Structure formats: structure tokens, C-alpha cells
Amino acid sequence: MDLLLLEKSLLGLFLAIIVATMVSKLRGKKFKLPPGPIPVPIFGNWLQVGDDLNHRNLTAYAKKFGEIFLHRMGQRNLVVVSSPELAKEVLHTQGVEFGSRTRNVVFDIFTGKGQDMVFTVYGEHWRKMRRIMTVPFFTNKVVQQNRAGWEAEAAAVVDDVKKNPEAATSGIVLRRRLQLMMYNNMYRIMFDRRFESEDDPLFVKLKALNGERSRLAQSFEYNYGDFIPILRPFLRGYLQICKDVKTKRLQLFKDYFVDERKKVASTKSSSNNDGGLKCAMDHILEAQQKGEINEDNVLYIVENINVAAIETTLWSIEWGIAELVNHPEIRKKVREELDTVLGPGVQITEPDTHKLPYLQAVIKETLRLRMAIPLLVPHMNLHDAKLNGYDIPAESKILVNAWWLANNPAQWKKPEEFRPERFLEEEAKVEANGNDFRYLPFGVGRRSCPGIILALPILCITIGRLVQNFELLPPPGQAKLDTTEKGGQFSLHIMKHSTIVLKPRSF
Ligand code: HEM
Numbered sequence: 001m002d003l004l005l006l007e008k009s010l011l012g013l014f015l016a017i018i019v020a021t022m023v024s025k026l027r028g029k030k031f032k033l034p035p036g037p038i039p040v041p042i043f044g045n046w047l048q049v050g051d052d053l054n055h056r057n058l059t060a061y062a063k064k065f066g067e068i069f070l071h072r073m074g075q076r077n078l079v080v081v082s083s084p085e086l087a088k089e090v091l092h093t094q095g096v097e098f099g100s101r102t103r104n105v106v107f108d109i110f111t112g113k114g115q116d117m118v119f120t121v122y123g124e125h126w127r128k129m130r131r132i133m134t135v136p137f138f139t140n141k142v143v144q145q146n147r148a149g150w151e152a153e154a155a156a157v158v159d160d161v162k163k164n165p166e167a168a169t170s171g172i173v174l175r176r177r178l179q180l181m182m183y184n185n186m187y188r189i190m191f192d193r194r195f196e197s198e199d200d201p202l203f204v205k206l207k208a209l210n211g212e213r214s215r216l217a218q219s220f221e222y223n224y225g226d227f228i229p230i231l232r233p234f235l236r237g238y239l240q241i242c243k244d245v246k247t248k249r250l251q252l253f254k255d256y257f258v259d260e261r262k263k264v265a266s267t268k269s270s271s272n273n274d275g276g277l278k279c280a281m282d283h284i285l286e287a288q289q290k291g292e293i294n295e296d297n298v299l300y301i302v303e304n305i306n307v308a309a310i311e312t313t314l315w316s317i318e319w320g321i322a323e324l325v326n327h328p329e330i331r332k333k334v335r336e337e338l339d340t341v342l343g344p345g346v347q348i349t350e351p352d353t354h355k356l357p358y359l360q361a362v363i364k365e366t367l368r369l370r371m372a373i374p375l376l377v378p379h380m381n382l383h384d385a386k387l388n389g390y391d392i393p394a395e396s397k398i399l400v401n402a403w404w405l406a407n408n409p410a411q412w413k414k415p416e417e418f419r420p421e422r423f424l425e426e427e428a429k430v431e432a433n434g435n436d437f438r439y440l441p442f443g444v445g446r447r448s449c450p451g452i453i454l455a456l457p458i459l460c461i462t463i464g465r466l467v468q469n470f471e472l473l474p475p476p477g478q479a480k481l482d483t484t485e486k487g488g489q490f491s492l493h494i495m496k497h498s499t500i501v502l503k504p505r506s507f
Pocket of ligand 1: 117118119130137304305308309310312313316372373376377378379440441442443444446447448449450451452454455
């Protein structure tokens with residue numbers, strides 16, 4: 001690091017301390033802020049709180065400061081709500097006021113400062129993007145059009161695993177094959193495309209770039225430069241890597257998928273043959289032709305689906321399988337239900353999922369204990385607002401600790417236990433769609449997950465088929481799978497992708 005930069009940074013720091021002290025003196029009188037640790041100038045609470053703002057650490061702060069607290073992270077205000085009542089206030093009652101999104105320096109890069117749908121503020125652009133994406137992605141018609149594809153992909157997983165002798169002996173990292181399946185499920189919807197195998201070079205490239213995007217965005221290591229602008233020069237290298245990954249990724253989406261689809265669509269129309277059903281991209285390109293969105297917006301829609309749909313569902317499948325391996329008695333019950341309702345060997349399809357309450361309960365319990373997005377996607381208030389009698393300064397980052405709402409022993413019976421029965425007994429009325437503010441795995445209200453309509457049947461079909469066809473076991477010499485968690489900015493997944501033994505079942 002050159003000395004000049006250091007000198008400038010120190011000078012900047014000094015000046016900023018003076019300004020911040022003056023501003024905080026002036027502001028302190030005006031606002032009644034939520035409770036929290038006492039901030040120091042410039043750094044706020046960052047030096048005390050650190051970078052790792054995962055759901056468990058934030059739960060510990062809620063126990064100390066209450067159902068609403070504020071951390072001043074450098075220049076950013078972070079407000080965390082941890083009760084069903086306040087979740088309702090943020091997501092429902094004041095859903096418009098708190099319906100925007102914050103982006104940090106890294107998300108600004110990956111979303112072109114909010115040209116996408118997931119990370120844009122609540123307003124005209126968001127409404128337009130959500131409307132344009134609804135018909136091609138988020139309706140029951142899409143489910144009906146694609147369910148045979150999802151069933152075929154799950155069947156292909158079962159076949160491939162059966163063909164691999166290692167699977168039944170030392171075990172395999174099942175996630176790798178499930179990842180291919182999830183890409184195929186979503187790329188069929190988007191582009192009517194699929195990848196033949198895990199070695200398909202295009203799939204390998206795509207997976208690597210998406211993996212880099214997730215890692216770079218979810219990491220806590222860039223927080224310091226986001227919170228404290230004068231430290232941003234130190235982040236230059238990191239942000240440059242983000243920019244490179246973003247450019248390569250969008251180019252890949254364009255060259256190999258969007259442009260290819262344009263060619264297919266033009267061949268179809270020139271031969272005057274409407275040749276089958278439209279895929280999502282056909283609808284999106286129509287919106288572009290009408291001038292409703294531009295080419296960048298099209299690419300950001302592809303970007304959003306890649307991150308919002310594939311990894312989240314994959315993490316949830318992975319958690320569900322890990323819990324089933326670790327709970328043989330629950331696995332047995334799932335299988336008995338499948339055998340009784342469908343008949344032994346009759347493979348589960350989407351319409352069956354509605355007749356399998358125990359399997360549904362297993363999925364709900366997985367999403368409760370192992371919530372893939374435990375803090376939801378950060379919300380934001382564009383203007384000064386009020387919450388529980390406190391002032392919330394404009395542009396605060398609002399996290400709803402949905403994981404704690406669903407794992408608080410004051411609200412749930414033995415929440416630390418993986419017990420699907422709770423959703424058939426004391427919590428029988430609770431659904432995943434947000435009908436109870438203690439259980440919000442997909443959020444609720446304006447910015448809730450529109451992908452729930454696809455995620456739930458995909459989860460049921462995949463987990464159902466695996467239980468039907470295999471005995472799922474830990475690898476030899478291991479009693480249980482390691483379910484240590486790894487949290488990110490707002491994600492939660494399993495730390496180590498498990499090796500699982502899958503013994504084919506004889507009917
Ligand atoms: C198990 C799988 C999934 C989980 C747990 C999940 C969870 C979530 C959560 C918690 C949010 C944020 C809600 C909020 O901030 O209030 C969200 C947003 C979103 N999800 Fe999902 N999701 C899943 C699958 C999907 C799928 C399959 C798709 C698309 C096909 C999808 C598309 C989206 C989009 C576009 C948003 C942003 C909505 C907006 O900002 O208006 N998700 N998801």
C-alpha cells in the first residue's frame with residue numbers, strides 16, 4: 001500500500017471524526033433511535049459488533065437489546081426486528097414504507113445498481129419487473145407446464161445414482177448431482193434447455209461463475225469498506241474481481257442463452273410454425289420488444305433467477321436430505337406414507353404432493369429449522385419512518401430475523417428438534433406462505449418470494465423420489481452427518497457438502 005494513500009486515509013479519518021461528532025450531536029437530539037450498543041464516531045458499533053452479522057449473532061443481540069435494535073455500522077444503520085408483531089409491521093402494515101431494498105457496494109455491482117427485480121427499491125421499476133416476470137415464472141400454469149420436466153429430472157437423478165456403484169458403498173456427494181438437476185429445472189423453464197451431465201463444459205463454466213458471484217456477494221470480508229467509505233480504497237481489488245465476474249457472467253447469459261433463444265424464436269416465426277410452448281425467455285423478450293424493459297434488464301432477470309431460484313432450493317433439498325439421513329425414524333414414516341398413498345414403487349408426481357401431509361410436514365420443518373434465507377433479503381425504508389415508537393432514519397437496512405421467529409422457544413415447542421409432527425399437531429394450521437408471522441421462510445407481503453409456487457413442488461418431488469428409491473445413510477464409520485451451518489450476508493447453508501450412501505431399495 002502506498003504511503004500517500006495511507007496519509008490521505010488518516011487525514012480523511014480525522015476530518016470525518018470531527019464532522020461525525022458534530023452531526024451526531026445535532027442528530028442525537030432529533031431522533032429517538034431503537035436501543036443498541038453505544039456507537040463511536042466513524043466506526044459506529046462496527047468495532048464491537050464485527051463483520052459476522054449472521055442470524056445467530058443477531059439473535060444474541062435481540063436477547064440483550066430486545067425485539068428491535070439498531071447497530072450503527074460505520075455510515076449505515078442496521079435495524080433488526082425479532083418478533084412476529086414487528087415482522088408484521090415491517091412486511092405487512094407498513095409494507096410500502098419498508099418495501100425497498102438496500103444494496104451494498106458489492107450488490108450495486110452485481111445488480112447494476114438495482115436494474116434487476118430482487119434488489120431494486122419499491123417503485124415503478126420493481127412493479128414493472130414483477131409484472132413482467134409473473135406470467136413466465138410464477139403461476140400455477142408454469143407449474144403444470146413444467147412439472148413433467150421436474151419429474152423427469154428427479155428420475156434422471158435416481159437412475160444416475162443407481163448406475164454409480166460407489167453410491168451404495170462408500171457414498172457420494174449427492175449435492176453435485178442435485179445441483180445439475182436444479183440447473184436443469186430452472187433452465188428448462190427459462191430457455192427450454194438442459195445440460196446433459198455434470199461435465200458439460202457450459203454447465204461447468206456457468207456453475208463456476210454463479211458460485212463466484214454467490215461467494216463474493218455473501219462474504220462478510222468486504223463489510224468494512226461498505227460501512228466506512230474512507231476505507232473503500234482498500235477494497236479496490238475486491239470490487240474489481242466482482243466487476244470482472246459480473247461482466248463475464250452477463251456475457252455468458254447473453255451469448256449462450258439469450259441470443260440463442262432469440263435465434264430459435266426467429267426461426268419459429270419465419271417458418272410460421274409456433275412449434276410448442278413458449279419458455280419464460282420468449283415472454284421476457286416480448287416485453288423487451290415492446291420497449292417495456294431494455295436488454296440489461298433482460299440479463300438481470302436471468303441473473304436474479306440464477307441466484308434466487310437455484311441455490312436457495314438446492315440448499316433446502318440438501319438440508320432436508322441431511323435431516324432425513326440423521327433421523328431414520330422420520331425417513332421411515334415418509335416412506336410408509338408414500339407406499340400407502342401411492343403404492344410401493346409408484347413414483348411421486350406433482351399432483352400427489354397434495355396427498356402427502358407427512359412429506360409436506362418434513363419440508364416445512366426443514367424450512368423452519370434450516371431456513372435458507374434466515375434474515376430474508378434485506379429491506380429498507382426510503383424515507384424516515386417509525387417502528388414501535390422509535391425513529392428509523394431514512395435508508396436504514398432492515399433485517400427481519402425470520403430464523404429466530406421460527407426458532408424461539410417462547411413461541412415454539414422444543415424448536416431445536418427436527419420434528420415434522422409439529423406441523424400435523426400443535427402447528428397444523430401454519431403454512432409456508434406467511435399465514436403466521438412466526439413462520440416466514442419465504443417472507444410475506446409485497447417483497448415476499450414469488451418463487452414459492454415452484455420451490456415447494458420441486459422440493460416435494462425431489463425428496464419424495466429419493467426416499468422412495470433409496471435407503472439414505474451416513475457414510476461407513478459415521479453415525480450422523482455433520483450439519484454445521486455456514487451463514488452469509490443473508491444465506492444459510494450446510495458447511496460441508498455431505499457424502500451420503502444411497503442403497504437402492506427393492507420393492
Ligand atoms: C426453497 C427455496 C426458496 C426460498 C427459501 C426462498 C426465499 C426467499 C426469501 C426469504 C425472499 C425474500 C423475502 C423478503 O425479503 O421479504 C425471496 C425473494 C425472492 N425469491 Fe425466493 N426463495 C426460494 C426459491 C425461489 C425460486 C425457485 C425463485 C424463482 C423461480 C425465487 C425468486 C425470488 C425472487 C424474484 C425474490 C425477490 C422478490 C422481490 O424482491 O420482490 N425464489 N425468496
